[in-house]
Amino acid sequence: MQTTRLGTSGLNISRLALGCMSFGDPAVEGNDWALSDEAAEPIFRQALDLGINFWDTANVYGDGTSEEVVGRAINTYSRREDIVLATKVFFPMHGGPGGGGLSRKAILEQIDASLTRLGTDYVDLYQIHRFDPQTPIEETMEVLHDVVKAGKVRYLGASSMWAWQFALMQHAADLGGWTRFVSMQNQYSLMMREEEREMFGLLADQGVGSLPWSPLARGQLTRPWGQQTKRSGADELIADRFNADDEYIAGACEKVATARGIPMAQVALAWVLRNPVVSAPLVGATKPHHLADAAAALDISLTEDEVAALEAPYTPRQPTGY
Numbered sequence: 001m002q003t004t005r006l007g008t009s010g011l012n013i014s015r016l017a018l019g020c021m022s023f024g025d026p027a028v029e030g031n032d033w034a035l036s037d038e039a040a041e042p043i044f045r046q047a048l049d050l051g052i053n054f055w056d057t058a059n060v061y062g063d064g065t066s067e068e069v070v071g072r073a074i075n076t077y078s079r080r081e082d083i084v085l086a087t088k089v090f091f092p093m094h095g096g097p098g099g100g101g102l103s104r105k106a107i108l109e110q111i112d113a114s115l116t117r118l119g120t121d122y123v124d125l126y127q128i129h130r131f132d133p134q135t136p137i138e139e140t141m142e143v144l145h146d147v148v149k150a151g152k153v154r155y156l157g158a159s160s161m162w163a164w165q166f167a168l169m170q171h172a173a174d175l176g177g178w179t180r181f182v183s184m185q186n187q188y189s190l191m192m193r194e195e196e197r198e199m200f201g202l203l204a205d206q207g208v209g210s211l212p213w214s215p216l217a218r219g220q221l222t223r224p225w226g227q228q229t230k231r232s233g234a235d236e237l238i239a240d241r242f243n244a245d246d247e248y249i250a251g252a253c254e255k256v257a258t259a260r261g262i263p264m265a266q267v268a269l270a271w272v273l274r275n276p277v278v279s280a281p282l283v284g285a286t287k288p289h290h291l292a293d294a295a296a297a298l299d300i301s302l303t304e305d306e307v308a309a310l311e312a313p314y315t316p317r318q319p320t321g322y
Helices: 037-050 060-077 106-119 137-149 163-176 200-207 236-242 246-260 266-271 288-299 306-313
Strands: 001-003 012-014 017-019 054-058 084-089 122-126 151-161 180-185 282-284
Touching: 012 084, 012 106, 017 037, 037 060, 037 288, 060 084, 060 106, 084 106, 106 122, 106 137, 122 137, 122 180, 137 151, 137 163, 163 180, 163 200, 246 306, 266 288, 266 306, 282 288
Parallel strands: 017 054, 017 282, 054 084, 084 122, 122 151, 151 180
Antiparallel strands: 001 012
16 A cells, blocks of 8 residues: 655655445444444454555444444554544534534534543544634634644644635644644545635645545445445435536536546546545445545556546536535
């Protein structure tokens, strides 16, 4: 497995990240597609065999059960010091004043809850899951700095916001002498390229690494257009984030994959990985071939003609996921 630094920070990570939203308690409402401890065991073991040591979860995934499964997996199949562990905070965990958002109360409450579920005393990368317009930026950046100084967090990251919002937060950190973000987890794929307009330029300037989520467009770039899986058939977000015109993008990906004799997922990931701002795409795996395809994509070098063919069908669109 290739490794890289996360942006220009000193944190060394695998070139692929294991996205852990697919792990948790299937009994949780709306989480019936998730893999329990037993079902997830082969995926965790395969990730370790492939050298994928960067694991990303969030407090809200499976109502906290993803963190519990991930924490148990680290203790069972690996060692805490061998894993780069990331989680997130923002979305509501309960209705109380500290249940969600990025206030001082919420972050201090939620980092402790995450550490308990993960069974560890620190996380390597603590990410704000979204921008919080209800909380002063200075309040958020100061308390994030406090959890770093308390030893509960090693590095800070952000996710899915407008470039101007991210710039304001980094500037506030500079003015306050607080810890800056080293990563941005944003939506990026052949079917969602809006981050190329402003965010990627800002990340390059700031030395911040991109950790693309949904690099396979929620599975739309892994199979011929129109085919569905159990999860995609129940995924209401697919209709909101993709449209009929994206059939041509999927078709271009399928054509390149067919010509090379490889799965579509490898082509789509290879395209994401070629962007110099990208540190590590997040790969959500529920079947063994998902991680195998992702690892194989690291060895694929697309030609300029292939890149042009893959990018040609894209049309501008409103960013989603903010």
